[in-house]
Amino acid sequence: MADIILNHVTFTYPNGYTAVENINIEIKSGENVAIVGQNGAGKTTTVKMMNNLEKPTMGDVYVGDKNTKDFTTAQISRIVGYVFQNPDDQIFHSTVEQEVRFGPKSMKLPKEKEDALVEKALEMTGMVKYREENPLNLPLSMRKFITIAAIIAMDTEVLIFDEPTAGQDIYGNEMLAKILKDLHEEGKTVITISHDMEFVANNFERVIVMATKHVVKEGTPRDIFWDFESLEIAKLKQPYVSRICHSLGIEGNVITMEEAVEALSKKYGLKS
Amino acid sequence: MDVIMECKNVNYQYPLTDTKQIENLNLTIERGKVYGVVGENGSGKTTLCAVLRGFAPSFYKGELTGEVLYDGKPLAEYGDEIATKIGFVFQNPFTQISGVKDTVFEEIAYGLENFGVPVEEIEQRVINVMKMTNVESLALKNPFLISGGQMQRVALASVIVLEPDVMIIDEPTSQLDPDGTESVFEIIKAMKEKKKTIILVEHKIDLIAEYADEVIVMKDAKVIACGPTKEILAKTELMQQGVNVPQAAILGQKLKEKGLDIEYIPVTEQDAVKVFENAGKAGK
Ligand SMILES: Nc1ncnc2c1ncn2[C@@H]1O[C@H](COP(=O)(O)OP(=O)(O)O)[C@@H](O)[C@H]1O
Ligand SMILES: Nc1ncnc2c1ncn2[C@@H]1O[C@H](COP(=O)(O)OP(=O)(O)O)[C@@H](O)[C@H]1O
Ligand SMILES: [Mg+2]
Ligand SMILES: [Mg+2]
Numbered sequence: 001m002a003d004i005i006l007n008h009v010t011f012t013y014p015n016g017y018t019a020v021e022n023i024n025i026e027i028k029s030g031e032n033v034a035i036v037g038q039n040g041a042g043k044t045t046t047v048k049m050m051n052n053l054e055k056p057t058m059g060d061v062y063v064g065d066k067n068t069k070d071f072t073t074a075q076i077s078r079i080v081g082y083v084f085q086n087p088d089d090q091i092f093h094s095t096v097e098q099e100v101r102f103g104p105k106s107m108k109l110p111k112e113k114e115d116a117l118v119e120k121a122l123e124m125t126g127m128v129k130y131r132e133e134n135p136l137n138l139p140l141s142m143r144k145f146i147t148i149a150a151i152i153a154m155d156t157e158v159l160i161f162d163e164p165t166a167g168q169d170i171y172g173n174e175m176l177a178k179i180l181k182d183l184h185e186e187g188k189t190v191i192t193i194s195h196d197m198e199f200v201a202n203n204f205e206r207v208i209v210m211a212t213k214h215v216v217k218e219g220t221p222r223d224i225f226w227d228f229e230s231l232e233i234a235k236l237k238q239p240y241v242s243r244i245c246h247s248l249g250i251e252g253n254v255i256t257m258e259e260a261v262e263a264l265s266k267k268y269g270l271k272s
Numbered sequence: 273m274d275v276i277m278e279c280k281n282v283n284y285q286y287p288l289t290d291t292k293q294i295e296n297l298n299l300t301i302e303r304g305k306v307y308g309v310v311g312e313n314g315s316g317k318t319t320l321c322a323v324l325r326g327f328a329p330s331f332y333k334g335e336l337t338g339e340v341l342y343d344g345k346p347l348a349e350y351g352d353e354i355a356t357k358i359g360f361v362f363q364n365p366f367t368q369i370s371g372v373k374d375t376v377f378e379e380i381a382y383g384l385e386n387f388g389v390p391v392e393e394i395e396q397r398v399i400n401v402m403k404m405t406n407v408e409s410l411a412l413k414n415p416f417l418i419s420g421g422q423m424q425r426v427a428l429a430s431v432i433v434l435e436p437d438v439m440i441i442d443e444p445t446s447q448l449d450p451d452g453t454e455s456v457f458e459i460i461k462a463m464k465e466k467k468k469t470i471i472l473v474e475h476k477i478d479l480i481a482e483y484a485d486e487v488i489v490m491k492d493a494k495v496i497a498c499g500p501t502k503e504i505l506a507k508t509e510l511m512q513q514g515v516n517v518p519q520a521a522i523l524g525q526k527l528k529e530k531g532l533d534i535e536y537i538p539v540t541e542q543d544a545v546k547v548f549e550n551a552g553k554a555g556k
Contacts, residue, residue: 039448086420140363166446169311195448195449248548257519260523264527268532
């Protein structure tokens, strides 16, 4: 079981810029975690170290019992799959299916196993009907799902999604929520970066808040979204329903629509 | 009514496709208003923008019927001059970056150079806009070596600097954090105060509710609803058409169904607080 541990990790880019400074993160196997924070806070740099696309400049990153320093990116990427922020950094094939098949094929599995992984990934992401399309002819929001499918097909223990909610419509967000839930139920560890506060409030057990190179807070969405000091430091917002409840004098715990309806029904003496 | 643009019975189809991407479009755009364009992906929002700017058909080719008017005159009659009147911020910021300039500063200045603006004026305008869009620190960076979110702001800056009367802005905040997103909406508000007309495609519906005067809702190549923001976004049944509605409206609708006697379905946080409070007092 691969827990992920970042132990006093600092990362400096070749140009001398330090993007992440002395951070400690522990993610248990099977957890469903969100990472939030401003543009430039260091979120992408942090998760790239988790799948060994980058190695820490100082400190250690462990995936299970493996110190990433002692392994290649290819070795760690069998355990930790990473979906790039920009899908075009990741798409190289001329059909959706080839793109999704590339990973499992390189793992040299029996053909039936390979097929099963590809079909499952296409199905989970709603890509079955686009399997013969050229990814470059599909809109960005769909290209994102192709890259998600490509990582799901690798069947890694840990999956990292970098801003999958960017540019998604209602259906896209619903599909993402379902994918996260299904992966979580399969026992996968899922780590998602998102700027969508409603999405974070509704879909995760734990949230890691980053601000200017550091982790500034960790906790349940409920802990995070009512901690005004941390929200201010990380320049984040409460979900809208929390803001409305806050303005109406209901303090402390509302983060979802259902909870807001319940709290306000109680306040105004409505039938429940 | 001070009309700046109009679409009359417009139909448009890209080359080599078998259905129309814009069907029977009739639209009146008033000067100085902010229009939010919403709807599911693939519904035709970007195509609508391209039609309003004239890229469809001038760049994309394909077939356009009906009339697209700017100040009462068909777009085609303006030729290249239309670029000075209608600014366009592309959905994908990569598309915006010219590729011929080495720094963000020069990139933002590029359009003004093309329009033959004097050098001292260019510098002053670029500096002002860089401040406004918060990209000053990127001035000397290569426009292709900055992050997606930063590129989105540079793309916006390179259009604002031209001061066109109409600005068409396609999903400018998709890669931005909540704070950066809000600052883009504040920029849009400032443009409106300068009597600019803004057509903004955006998924972040709670912000559209707050900043847009009018909303245009698209589905399957058609405008299925269009009108004042407070009216249109209060229709929570739009969610069945793949259209997001504000959290305030959903909450209002749910409380109304449970018997809270609210004056109207709110679409913004502020209105929600007001109508719930009033209903609460009346109920006591
Ligand atoms: N290849 C790189 N070289 C130098 N600096 C970089 C590079 N990639 C990212 N950075 C910088 O590191 C910081 C953190 O970037 P990133 O981890 O992408 O942040 P986030 O994902 O939170 O937006 C930013 O200031 C960014 O400009
Ligand atoms: N250049 C193009 N050539 C052919 N079809 C296109 C082109 N651009 C968009 N389309 C198609 O037009 C429809 C509307 O797309 P678009 O306007 O991009 O929607 P939205 O912006 O609402 O996501 C989609 O079916 C899309 O596949
Ligand atoms: Mg990032
Ligand atoms: Mg679009």
